[in-house]
Amino acid sequence: MKYITTIDEQEFVVEILDEEHIIVNGETCSVNFESISGESVFSLLIDGKSYEAYVYEGDFGWEVLLQGSLYPATVVDEREHRLRSTFGSSPAQGGEFYLKAPMPGLVVDVPVDEGDEVNEGDVLLILESMKMQNELKSPRAGKIVRMRVKVGDNVERRQTLLSVV
Amino acid sequence: MFNKVLIANRGEIAVRVLRACRELGLETVAVYSEADRQALHVRYADEAYLLGPAPSRDSYLRGDKIVEIAKKTGAGAIHPGYGFLAERADFAQAVIDEDIAFIGPKPSSIAAMGDKGVARATVRSAGIPVVPGTEAEGSLRDDELLAVAPEIGFPLLIKATAGGGGKGMREVRDLEEMPLLLTSARREAEAAFGDGNVYLEKLVEGARHIEFQILADTHGNVIHLGERECSLQRRHQKLLEESPSPFVDEALRQQMGEVAVRAAQSVEYVNAGTIEFLVDGEKNFYFLEMNTRLQVEHPITEAVTGVDIVKEQIRVARGRTLKHTQADIQMKGWAIECRVNAEDPYNGFMPSTGYISNILLPTGPGVRVDTGVYPGFEISPYYDSLISKLIVFGETRAEVILRMRRALEEYKIVGVRTNIPFHQNMMDSHRFMGGQFDTQFVEKRFSMERADHGRASSPHIAAIMATLVAHQQTQRSAHVIQRNERDTSNWKWMGRWERIHR
Incomplete structure (x- = not known):
C-alpha cells in the first residue's frame, strides 16, 4: 500500500x-x-x-x-x-461553517445576531469554561445564519452554536 | 493544639497540604463536590465529606458547610489552600469564631491586604512605593472610574478588588474601549469571587513581576525566603516561575526582601504570604499586592531554600516560633516550575476537557511533580485548568533548563490537550535562556513556531508516524466491514486483532 x-x-x-x-x-x-x-x-x-x-x-x-x-x-x-x-483538491472551501463548542461551558455573550456580516477574526461568541472567558472567533468572512444558542445556555463539547455562510 | 486538619480545597494543592499533614502525623479531612468524588484528595484523606453540586458556589465556596463539617469531625484547624475561600476574611473569622485554627493570616490582615485598595494605601503609608492607581478610594462606580482613568494615564489595568490569578483583569489602551472592558471585568470578578468591584492601576510597560515569599509567626518574627521570578504570564495567569530570578542580584534581593518584610509587618502579618512587586528595567520596584495565602508556585522556593512552607504554616498555626531565622535562609541552586494546564497552545490556549486515559510522569534526579489527577480522572469545566506542576531543580540555571527539557519530553498525558509543548518551546527560546523577558513576553513576542527557536525539525518522522497510524486505521475498518467472511462476532474479532497488534 x-x-x-x-x-x-x-x-x-x-x-x-x-x-x-x-x-x-x-x-x-x-x-x-x-x-x-x-x-x-x-x-x-x-x-x-x-x-x-x-x-x-x-x-x-x-x-x-x-x-x-x-x-x-x-x-x-x-x-x-x-x-x-x-x-483538484477535494474539500470545498466554501459552504457553511459550523461553529462548534471546543469544550463544555456556559454561553456568556453572543456579540453577533442572525444576518450580521462578519469578518475573519471577529468574535462570534464568548464561552466560559474553567473559570476563563474564551472568545470564539470566525475563521472567515461571511454572514451569520442559524443561531442555535443564547446567553445563559450550557453547551456540550462539539455542540453546534451557530453557522457562518 | 490541633491534631486533625480539614483541607478546604481540591486538586493538586489539597494533595500537597494532605501530604504535609500526613508527614507531621496529623489526621486529615477532605471535602469535595459531586464532580470530585474520585479526586485524589478524597482518596488520600482519612475522612471525606460531600459539600454539594459541582459549581464552586455550591461546593468549595460554601464556607458555612465547611465549618459545619470541621465541627462535626472534630477538626481543630482548616487549611484553605489557594483560591476559593483562601483570601476571604469573613470565612477566616467564621472559622476562628468556632475555636478552630485558621492556617493562614488573621482575618484583619486578609481584609487589609485582600482589598487591594486598602493594601496599597497601607503599605504606602509605611513608605513603600506603589504603582499609581485608584488605591484607597474604595469601590468606585463605572462613571467615576472613567473620569479618573485619564489622570492615571493609559495603558492601564482594570483589576478585581477581591481578585487574584488574573480573573476580572483587563488591559485598557484608551478611554473608548474602557466601558465594555469594565463590564466584562466586573462580570468575571463576580463569577469568580462573588464580588464585582474593580479598581484601576497604571500599566508599567517592560516590567518584570517578581515576588517575595514571607513567613511570619505569632511571636513577631518575620523572614523572607527570597524571590520568585513570575514574569512569564498569559492573560495575567502565571505559566512558568523560577527561583532565584536571573534579574535580581544580591544587593537588590536584600533591599526588596527588607521592604517585603516591612510590608508584611505593616498589617501585623502572620503565617505564609507573598509580596508581589513590579520591577522596571532600571530596577525600580513597586509594591503590587500581597497574596495572603500559600502560592501555587511555592515549591520552587522550597527547592532552593529547603524549607517546607506548608509545614511551616502548620507550625505557625500551632503557635510555635519559626524554625528558621533570616540568617539561616540561604538560596542554593536553581528551580523552575512549569504549570501544566489543560489548554491547547496550538488553539489559542483553549481549555481542553475530557477523561485522562493515561499519564506517564517524569521522574529521576531533580524532578518533582505536584498533581491532583491520575488516569481515569475527568477534567471537568467547573474548575481551573491546572492539572499539575512540574518542578525541576539543580545546581545552575543552565542545568535546570536542560533538565526541564528532558522532563517535559518524558511527561505524557493522554486524553486532554495540555500546554506542555508551550513549555518545550519556551525552554528552547533564546530570550528565555538569556533571561531577557518581561510580563509582555508570552503575549507579544513569543510564538509556537518551531523555526523561531532554531529547533530541530523532523517532518519525515512525523510523516511516517501519521502514515502508519492512518494505515492501521484503514486496515482495521476494512476488516470490520467484511463481516460475513468470519463466523465470529466483530467484537470478538476486534479483541483478537488488538491482542495481535499490541
Missing part, C-alpha cells in the same frame, strides 16, 4: 511493504511501530532510532506532536491522490 503524506507542503511517499518494512521517498527502512498501551501515544523504532509522539485524528487530517512540535499532516493513498490531482 502506497501513501502520499503532506506536512508543511512537503510530500512524502510512504510505501508499506509488510509489518516491518517501509519505503520512504525511495529509501527502504526497517520499522517497528507500536501504540503505547492502546493510546494515542506511539513508539516508532526506525533503523534502530527510537521516537515517541502523539498522533491525533483532527478535523482536517492528522496531527503529530513530536518533540514539542506539532506537525499537521494529510495522508492519502495513491488512488485518492490520483483523483485529487485530476479533479
